[in-house]
Amino acid sequence: MRLRHIEVFNAVMHTGSVSAAARLINISQPAVSRTLQHAELQLGFALFQRSKGRLAPTSEALALLPHMEKLFAQLEDVQRLADSLRKGRATDELRIASVLALSHEVLPRALAQFKQKHPNVTVTLQSLHSPQIVSALMMQEADVGFVLSNVQQPTLLQENLARVPMMCIVPKGMLPPFKLRAGTLSQEDLAGVPLICLDAQDPVGMLLNQLGRESGAGQNHFVTVQTYHTALAMAHHGLGVAMVDGCTALSADRSKVEVLPLAPELQVPVNAIRAAAQPHSLLVKAITREMQKVLGAQR
Known part of the structure; x- marks a missing residue:
């Protein structure tokens, strides 16, 4: 199946009709119908049956669904990454992703010191679970992450700040x-x-x-x-x-x-993580240093 087949299949599965699927992905109804027919021809079996004005998935389509959803999620990840690359990065912006445990006391104290030295920097903070932080860094939606665990991901660099x-x-x-x-x-x-x-x-x-x-x-x-x-x-x-x-x-x-x-x-370890492929910016170094100072003061 081609990428267009997957996109149309996913749209029909979630909307239940050709017309709604066409509106969802912004193409014509005939284009949706043709794409479905082409996908079924290549697969050698039907994906949908018309029932009471709606398209009901066949047992084969239901078996394919979880695998299609994984592929579609990966396509969305690629789109998110492409959007991040297209928009570029402002030099006066710092995007932080942190676990909630660090967002209430430690990170605000570190940011207070950071802001004194970098008053013109705009900071965006996301409080996420560790797997979400890893995803945000890999999608270039964050510049640095702070977690309470060791992260095993070869595309990320990890620095221990404290225990x-x-x-x-x-x-x-x-x-x-x-x-x-x-x-x-x-x-x-x-x-x-x-x-x-x-x-x-x-x-x-x-x-x-x-x-x-x-x-x-x-x-x-x-x-x-x-x-x-x-x-x-x-x-x-x-x-x-x-x-x-x-x-x-x-x-x-x-x-x-x-x-x-x-x-x-x-x-438990407190670690700073960042994408290995990204340059180690001065702002990331600065907030990491402030986090380390605050953590050291708590010992």
Whole structure:
């Protein structure tokens, strides 16, 4: 199948009619019909059957659909990259993509220092999950990304800025005072206490779940969340103990929660990532330096 076949197939699948598909991709109805006929001729089977004025996909079309959607997504990625290349880049603009855990405290502090030295630079910030940050960098939609994990992607360069400890966020009154006196909390200290857990697809969440199982402490996983700040919010409302990174812990309301390091100590990396093919701009170097300073001051 050709690219035009894929485009028309996708349009008809999503609209259910030749006329709607033609409007969606801005070509004539006869052109849609001809393209479908040509695709079916090349494939050797029908893709759609007319039913009550609409085009119903055949079983063969439904089998092709997930593969076609992957191809169409790749075509859209190519279009996004082409758009970025066509528009070019302003020299007084810095586009940052960051995980939410760094966007609340660490990055604003770094940007405050950055702005003093570069007052005329326009900054665009996207708060995304790590896989989305990788995609944004590869599509040249961001100049630098900041993540709380190691990224294995050969087209990206990674620079470690710091390692931050995992912290326990404990609603006041949830644990007896004698467990807080040591200044740290172990997995055993949290046995039977409701826990706000990170999704197991998160690298740190996976590690925490593994440590909990190995401790044999009988943990009570009350709720599972996808971001550190959601876990922190749950702890603020007294729903359980949250284990979050040290950057997120900076946002903790000490009037509502106790903040103690996890023992034995568990650290997560804070990394700056950028596209290897792109020049290392002065602005990217500058914001990376400011991030490193802020992270160093938290130790």
